[in-house]
Amino acid sequence: NLDTFRKRIPEELLSQTLKDAIVIARELGLLYISIDSLCILQDDTDDWLLEAATMSSVYGGSSLNIAASGAPDRNFGCFLRPEYTLQCQIQVESGCRAVRYRCVPGGMYYYSLADMPLTKRGWTLQERLLPSRTLHFTSTQVFWECYQQVACETFPEQFPLSLAYANSYFRKQPCWIVERYACSELTCAADKLVAISGLAREIQMQTRDQYVAGMWRKDLEFQLCWGSSVRQQCQRVAPYRAPTWSWAS
Secondary structure, eight states: OHHHHHHOOOGGGSOHHHHHHHHHHHHTTOSOOOOHHHHSOTTOHHHHHHHHTTHHHHHHTOSOEEEOTTOSSTTSOSOOOOSSOSOEEEEEEETTEEEEEEEOOTTHHIIIIITSGGGGBTTHHHHHHSSSEEEEEOSSOEEEEESSOEEESSSSSOOOGGGOOGGGGGTOOHHHHHHHHHTSBOSSGGGTTGGGHHHHHHHHHHHOOOEETTEESTTHHHHTTOOOOOSSOOOOOSSOOSOTTSTTO
């Protein structure tokens, strides 16, 4: 009931992920938290359209984005117990000297963060790129991403760039964004352009370029050379959402 929720939101009605997010915010000393499922009226198209248009300012103006990246759904929460460790130590002896090395797999960033359930959802790409800081709670460990660096529990000072392509996440290059976004999943096909509208608005403000159906007027000829990596024949979706020459069609 909307009137009841305006007075008080019963804790027992919140999912485990929302409860954990509130705990995290309190522990970090944050006074306010914005939760989409509570701030946007569910099954209300008018309110959804109104709030969707403010995503760039909501996420872009936030102090911190809390992401339950490893949770398959909202009932799993943020504090997941790792099923395995991605690092080990080996000792190499050479003569009378023994050297100990810490070893991690080369695909650590992919398996620990890039391949998590949340990062596969279409809406979460702009939710990850717009904030200046994101704290990821994955099924392996906690990750930190900001404009300056990426860190995690294994590498608390700085995640080695030799193990990651993480630094490219904040370059916000349009072609790279489209490539990543095209691989993600959307529940509603009509959200194809809406789900990155906040990100497009920020890029437009920074570059002063003209936004054209998921592309940019500068270098538009190059962007028209897009193709699908799926071998099966691509088909346009209904209802109409973009012209045929756009990848969003």
